[in-house]
Amino acid sequence: MDRLTAMQVFVDVANSGSFSATADKLDMSRAMVTRYVAELEQWLGARLLQRTTRSVTLTDAGEHCLRRSQQMLALMLDVEEETSSPDSALRGQLRITCSVSFAYAQLAAAVAGFLVQYPQLKIDLNASEGALNLVDTRIDLAIRISAEPDPALIGRVLAPCASVLVASRSYLATHGVPESPADLAKHRCLSYANFGKSIWTLRRGEEQAKVSVGSHFSANEATALLSAALAGGGIALQPTYLANRHLADGSLQQVLPEWTLPDMAIYALYPSRKNLSPAVRALLDYLVARFATVPW
Incomplete structure (x- = not known):
């Protein structure tokens, strides 16, 4: 055997x-x-x-x-x-994980581009909202969006991650356009369960506002809230990597554009620097370069 x-x-x-x-x-x-x-x-x-x-x-x-x-x-x-010889092509299989929304909007396309360069590699992408144990699940690389990543893991910043408040034009035409953060309390809000489900913090210069929003619909996954916002379901807090193309084509409108939401960062996380495989190093370098140059 x-x-x-x-x-x-x-x-x-x-x-x-x-x-x-x-x-x-x-x-x-x-x-x-x-x-x-x-x-x-x-x-x-x-x-x-x-x-x-x-x-x-x-x-x-x-x-x-x-x-x-x-x-x-x-x-x-x-x-x-x-x-293997130093000049041999990278081969084997990498296991990576990220959120469903980031896989859909960004990472799947990035991985496809990476595999064009390294056709003998195989990549298994686990799109999940749960925080997987990288060692137990044999994950080589986790892409996570956070203000404070797990200190037990080694982290490399790929890019900043900004968020915006958005709503469909039909919703705003029916319910009115908020003029201040306090107005959000009167609206139907769509909240992300992992990002301040009922309290939204906004800043404008030195001014800060914390608003307790009435969350009529919450979810643990950003694309579900995006779909609800596009359908006129309310005001959603969305990462710009999902919202930007809908803002550009007019299907969504930014709410309170002069106010900003707390920034987070997109991290590539792995268990240890020791014995980091050439394939993981190559993928890390590729992602850093891609998210530094592509207007994503």
Whole structure:
């Protein structure tokens, strides 16, 4: 039995919770996936997975095996990269994560451009609003938008991230245009659950206003709020990387343009500088250059 392949199969089953999904991803039969897991369990002398008709969960032994298998697979990739010739093309697979809205608006296109330069690389993008544990999920690079990133991770700033208040012209025609931050309390506001759900802070020079808004619709994902704003649902707080093209074509109008919202930054985060692979370094450099020059 190829034990490294068995570990890869086991790790994928543990992450996906599905033998069938692993078979599809790894392009092998479900019976072969089952065989690899069974032979790994036989080799270790322990049951790694609890299987029912509806779910696959890890046993205590499986939890320990998952961590060690992830370490072994990562070490294997390191050995392959370190022993390949310096002028060889980058290859292997990178796992990255970012928010749904940033994947949709920016990162998917950036990754496509990067892969044109490095066609032997593969990239698995996990678009999620949750903060994934990079080590446990074997994520190589996380793109996160924050004012204060996780201090346990190494961070590199890709770009600033500004936000604006926007609404459709039809909503403003019906409900009126706010003239001051205090007017927001009278409006239907669409709030992002992870960014001050009920309190919006605005600045104009040295002046600051904190407004408790009536959130008639909140969501943990920015594109959902963007769609609601485009449909006339209210005033939304949106990152400019999503809102700018709608402001440009007139489908949205900026509200209180003389007031600014707190800026955040777009960070590329990774667990450690030690043994950072050439592929991750190349992707980091590419993203820094792209977001420094493209008027995104």
